[in-house]
Amino acid sequence: MDAQPVRVLVVDDEANQRSALASMLEAWGYVADTASEGGEALEKLQDFDAAVVITDLMMPGMDGSEFLKRLNGQPGAPPAIVLTAFGNLETAVSLVKDLGAFWFLEKPLQAPALRLLLERAAQQRKLETYSQSLERELSTQGVLGELVGSSRGMQQVFALMRQVGPTSATVLITGESGTGKELAARAIHNLSPRRGGPFVAVNCAALPETLIESELFGHEKGAFTGALERRRGCFELAHGGTILLDEIGDMPLGTQAKLLRVLEDRKVRRLGAPREVDVDVRVLASTNRSLEESTHKGAFREDLFFRINVFHVELPPLRTRPDDIPALCASMIRDLNSRHGCRVTGVEPEAFSILMRHSWPGNARELRNIMERAVILAGEGPILPIHLPQARTKEREAPVSVAEDCLMLQVGATVNQAERELIELTLRHTGNNKTRAAAILGISQKTLFNKLKEYGGAPEA
Secondary structure, three states, rough: OOOOOOOOOOOOOOOHHHHHHHHHHHOOOOOOEEEEHHHHHHHHOOOOOOOOEEEEEEOOOOOOHHHHHHHHHHOOOOOOOEEEEOOOOHHHHHHHHHHHOOOEEEEOOOHHHHHHHHHHHHHHHHHHHHHHHHHHHHHOOOOEEEOOOHHHHHHHHHHHHHOOOOOOOOEEOOOOOOOOOHHHHHHHHOOOOOOOOEEEEEEEEOOOOOHHHHHHEEEEEEEEOOOOOEOOOOHHOOOOOOEEEHHHHHHHHHHHHHHHHHHHEEEEEOOOOOOOOOOEEEEEEEEEHHHHHHOOOOOOOOOHHHOOOOOHHHHHHHHHHHHHHHHHHHHHHHHHHHHOOOOEEEOOHHHHHHHOOOOOOOHHHHHHHHHHHHHHHEEEEEEOOHHHHHHHHHHHHHEEEEHHHHEEEOOOOHHHHHHHHHHHHHHHOOOHHHHHHHHHHOOOOOHHHHHHHOOOOOOEE
């Protein structure tokens, strides 16, 4: 047990029972407080930082079921042990799955069972608190979930995610392909009170229009050709957790109208079903498109856009935050070493220079693909330029290109690189006539020969 006593709130409408229970808890070394019903308990929890709640189920005023719903809708809610006179498996499943209870105990209470449950619930609370603290600390050091970045842009993103994560608000995540929108969604889920529930991601762009409604909302047996059995949709599968509607900008207009109704009513109707089903789901959406432009073109419903754009998080492209590349590479190498059984130690400076100067049109996904290839090729030791894709290496080893008789310099080309390309281009133009080439270049033949010797010889005509 911690040096600081663990606080427990007892909620029961019977005064004698809650008083006796509080006395027993204090004898075990806990700090106990009491409340007579759910409403009073919620008020007490504002000042009494309980690590565990013990609550009766049947109470006047706000009963245990409503209390648990309200409790688990708050950020950082403590685990709750429920006392009930109606103990059976069905009750246990309902309390734990539907109401978010830690577990339940039948009346009359067995002291050893309660003490064991209290210890486990307190330990869970301790781990959750530590995890949240560690998450906050890592985010200030450039890590949030699987997202990495200490640049100003990413720190602003992390700050927004830390603010919205513990709430139930709908979040729209935007950014170019490969910037990590799904990773951001998972981080928001893990920052929320729903972290223990499911996280379900649906790629709206990957599903044909004929199947997307079945995938989202489910279907009954016989609802359409090929529907051989009842199937729950992703909204039902995400009950008690979070659903990510990835690439929502590609969702068909007909499905958008049905989605809007689900978001407003929190009910879904399976295809072919006579009744709706309640769903308790937090909705996150992501897209690499401009939904404002899509609404103007009539490709996306304006009312749905307003409904999902409650809180906006935009991920910056990698080319705008090159300072994050070192940390990204280090994180990726650790993960890829573990995945592929390699012992790569890092990136050699010349290879690293190549990575730093690339424009990264595919963002962090492109960087990960390149690092995975490089880690496999290197096997152990540092990643060298030879382990990088040839096109990427050529792009940086020769940032000077030639088109017919024109010399084009890229930003980043060195004077030596430009000088060598100019000399070789002039020699090709003169048919390898060094006397004429020297005259065109405005240098002596001796200087030209010295340069060629430095380069290792001139190209043949």
